[in-house]
Amino acid sequence: MLYGTPALEAADKVVLAEIEDMRQDLEYRLAETHRWDGQLRRQLQARAIQGSNAIEGYRASVEDVQSIMAGEEPLDASNAVTKEIAGYQQALTYIRSLSRAPAFRYDAGLLNALNFMMIGHHGPQSPGVIRSGAIYVRDFSSGRVVYEGPDAVLVPALLDELVAWLNEGDLEAPSYVRAAMAHLNLVNIHPWRDGNGRMSRALQTLVLGRDQIMTPEFCSIEEWLGQQRTTIEYYDVLGAVGRRRWSPHGDTLAWVRFCLRAHHMQAQRVAARLAEAGEIWTYLEEQVDADGLNDRCVSALYEAFVNRRLRRSRYQADQDLSQGQAARDLRELAARKWLQPYGETKGRYYQAGPRLRRLREEFAERAVPLRDPCA
Incomplete structure (x- = not known):
């Protein structure tokens, strides 16, 4: 059993409609080629990579992220952070290709491969391999356990259920809602020893990309989530909806609302840029x-x-x-x-x-x- 997709209320549908209007406006404006398009896309991709990694404590400037994306040595980022940025960029590049692939289906092998691309340099963490033991998420400041993932013996079946849902489940739901629920379920299954948060955010981007919600650079909310204040809210709502351990029941509307607001705010920011x-x-x-x-x-x-x-x-x-x-x-x-x-x-x-x-x-x-x- 997975966390269930909630029914939207009237106010949520208004927000969703406004997001869709902004998306269509952006697509119309992007249909015409501009001399600054390449640099703007590169900037947005760098900010998405920066944001998602900052949530995990791997911090680098936008300029250093762009240098790493270009295969150059960054001026300030450490070697450890450089590896994290490069791995995440590799996964997002593949996601961009998958968004345009004519033949595509989700499967567990794909998710494992994306995890390996992200954290393949963490050999002891068994990147790309489903965990075989318990896993705990701890609060960085206090060290206390804030979430315990489901028992390892349940994970393969849960991941298979998620893959089946990605291919066939709730297809009538708005794309932004499905993408948010993919994120919520994957991060709570916590299938790998490392990289679960980044994988869940990347999966959200992939779901939107497959539904042709523009390109990942323009539909990602990772930059918005990477802001310190928003990151705190992000963890708060995940904790409130997901609870302290795997418990796929109860209302998930608060999480979807949080994601819709993030999409709305990020879309405004991109339109302004x-x-x-x-x-x-x-x-x-x-x-x-x-x-x-x-x-x-x-x-x-x-x-x-x-x-x-x-x-x-x-x-x-x-x-x-x-x-x-x-x-x-x-x-x-x-x-x-x-x-x-x-x-x-x-x-x-x-x-x-x-x-x-x-x-x-x-x-x-x-x-x-x-x-x-x-x-």
Whole structure:
């Protein structure tokens, strides 16, 4: 028996309808190709990876996550955190491919494979293999047990039941609701010795991707969940609905509501970023042209605007330049006060200079607060 899918109330259906409206608007706006699309998608994917790993205590800057995604050495992240980020990126890349696969069915082997991709570097934790013993989730601050997973002998059958449900169960339910319930059931089954939380969040993204709810970069709520205050709420609602041990009965509506709110808030954030991207890019094009610079420099300035830190190798790859061309462009942007260099040789990076900082401040003043759909 799994945790059951709840019936939505009128207020929940209103939130769901608003999410759907925002999704359709985003898809309409994304149907037209823009010069900033690639960088925006990369930023969103990096923030999703950052958020999901931050929940587990593996913290890295967005800039370092992007470096790891590109196969580069991060400036600040430790080797241990780098491995976690790289493993999660590998799994999300596969999920992105599975979202578009014409022939697809969920199975336990797929879930085990995704777990191995995420934590294959944790050899002693038997990555990709169903646990054979008890498992406990502890509160980091107090050390007390807050959840005990089901007995190991029950796990294979529970996982099979979940797989059957993913393929055939509650197909009439809204995709966002099914995805939330997939997350809830997998995290409470806790099938592996490690990586259960990240796997559950990734499964939620996969369910939405299979239902063609845009691409994982735009439908994931992992960035929203990774905020410290939201992470606390996330654990609180999981604890309240899941209880202290496997108990698939009772009301799960609070969990679904939490996920719907997260989707609503994240969709607002993505919509704002998408609108802002066009305004920023257009303004930077005008300024680059007025300065007599090559128009490719807009890419470097946009990256420094949204990500706070730019490395020469990123700009070089984005614009398919030689090392010398990229270095000359960045030196010129620094001379014009658009960028400020820091560090030397391999550790050199660029941040916003006085002119770009003023632009950032202007956009910050114009930012519209997100609207809580449940307030």
